[in-house]
Amino acid sequence: MAKPSPKPKQTTAIDHGVGSRIAFLRAANGLSQSALASALGVSFQQVQKYETGKNRVGAGRLQAIAERLGVPVSSFFEPEPESTTENGPSLLRVSGAVELLRAYNQIADDQMRRDVLSLVKSAARIGQSRAAAGAAADQGSARDAVPNA
Known part of the structure; x- marks a missing residue:
């Protein structure tokens, strides 16, 4: 066998x-x-x-x-x-991440890279602030919708 x-x-x-x-x-x-x-x-x-x-x-x-x-x-x-x-x-699996990395990698000027990075970080902070404000507003309206017993 x-x-x-x-x-x-x-x-x-x-x-x-x-x-x-x-x-x-x-x-x-x-x-x-x-x-x-x-x-x-x-x-x-x-x-x-x-x-x-x-x-x-x-x-x-x-x-x-x-x-x-x-x-x-x-x-x-x-x-x-x-x-x-x-x-x-x-x-890297987030939509657009690889394209962003590729574009960033093509920037030869160091100062331009720093400027782009600063811009992206600023946009991220603004996005986080808006998301936090939206979440707080959603919590407030949910709290207001609950009737007092």
Whole structure:
């Protein structure tokens, strides 16, 4: 009787972390999944599988990814960037985040970059203030709608 073939190794939390770092560093370099895939000689679907942790990344392939992204292999094993939260999605998955990063990355002038960053931070503060004011107004109208017993 033939011996059953062993199951392929399941991916682990480390594989998911490596994939997340690949996605983060790829986006930070302004590369699409297709562009990275082309440089590696694989399909963009394979890059997707690496980034989601569905497929493990072999040592040789990880070295090739590191070289293409201009980072040491060790960078794939560093803690998650601040753009992720423990229970939430990566900030890079927020609509427009990657486009904003790409556009920012194309600004060559350091002073212009500082000015753009200052503008975005100001817009974020205004947005947070408006959201807080709206939430407070909603709470006030909900409180007013409850009849006194």
